[in-house]
Amino acid sequence: ELKVEQNPLFLSMQEGKNYTIYCNYSTTSDRLYWYRQDPGKSLESLFVLLSNGAVKQEGRLMASLDTKARLSTLHITAAVHDLSATYFCAVAVISSGSARQLTFGSGTQLTVLP
Amino acid sequence: NAGVTQTPKFRVLKTGQSMTLLCAQDMNHEYMYWYRQDPGMGLRLIHYSVGEGTTAKGEVPDGYNVSRLKKQNFLLGLESAAPSQTSVYFCASSAWTGSMNTEAFFGQGTRLTVV
Numbered sequence: 001e002l003k004v005e006q007n008p009l010f011l012s013m014q015e016g017k018n019y020t021i022y023c024n025y026s027t028t029s030d031r032l033y034w035y036r037q038d039p040g041k042s043l044e045s046l047f048v049l050l051s052n053g054a055v056k057q058e059g060r061l062m063a064s065l066d067t068k069a070r071l072s073t074l075h076i077t078a079a080v081h082d083l084s085a086t087y088f089c090a091v092a093v094i095s096s097g098s099a100r101q102l103t104f105g106s107g108t109q110l111t112v113l114p
Numbered sequence: 115n116a117g118v119t120q121t122p123k124f125r126v127l128k129t130g131q132s133m134t135l136l137c138a139q140d141m142n143h144e145y146m147y148w149y150r151q152d153p154g155m156g157l158r159l160i161h162y163s164v165g166e167g168t169t170a171k172g173e174v175p176d177g178y179n180v181s182r183l184k185k186q187n188f189l190l191g192l193e194s195a196a197p198s199q200t201s202v203y204f205c206a207s208s209a210w211t212g213s214m215n216t217e218a219f220f221g222q223g224t225r226l227t228v229v
Contacts, residue, residue, distance in 0.1 A: 004156075009154075033217050033218075041222075041223075042204065042220045042221060042222045042223055043157075043204070043206075043220040045217045045218075045219070048216070048217045088156060088157070090157075090218075100145070100208075101147075101159060101162060101172065102147065102159070102206075102208075102218055103159070103173075104149075104156040104157040104158075105156055106154060106155060106156040107156050
């Protein structure tokens with residue numbers, strides 16, 4: 001059974017600081033996704049990481065994937081209040097035949113303080 | 115551009131009542147998914163479908179049934195609602211192109227309370 005673990009689950013940080021969210025998963029996968037969710041809202045896709053060593057950046061967020069270590073990171077640079085949200089990683093695995101399922105981590109609730 | 119649309123957005127049910135949640139997507143995606151989201155547990159997969167007329171069980175399928183009679187629609191049914199099914203339900207869809215798979219696009223969610 002695939003397990004996807006994120007840490008930390010809760011993160012409170014000052015504006016302007018840097019921090020990293022970690023996503024570990026327990027089985028082989030060649031693609032990983034990061035999503036953002038604002039309170040009471042749906043999930044918004046941030047990054048799709050498709051291969052080992054993939055790195056993607058958008059604004060103050062940078063995501064990377066190490067498939068050998070089964071680890072993805074989401075790095076936050078010089079945090080601003082607008083980044084306050086819950087961040088999920090999700091791992092795609094092949095279930096039956098070639099069907100793919102997405103399994104989510106528990107989420108990291110990020111609060112950026114002024 | 116509607117994307118993924120869920121109906122209804124909110125619902126309160128009494129224990130034992132039944133209901134159907136509707137998910138519609140206009141992106142011609144093959145894959146559709148139903149998840150439930152509970153505090154501190156992320157999203158858990160209930161059922162999914164890889165194409166019209168096909169369905170499969172996910173991580174937490176008990177107490178739910180699904181149907182995919184048309185490619186654009188994926189229905190989630192609760193035959194006899196229980197308080198443990200109080201949750202926020204999300205539908206998602208994704209494409210399937212050869213060996214690649216895009217990310218899943220999510221609906222706005224349905225907040226269901228069973229009393």
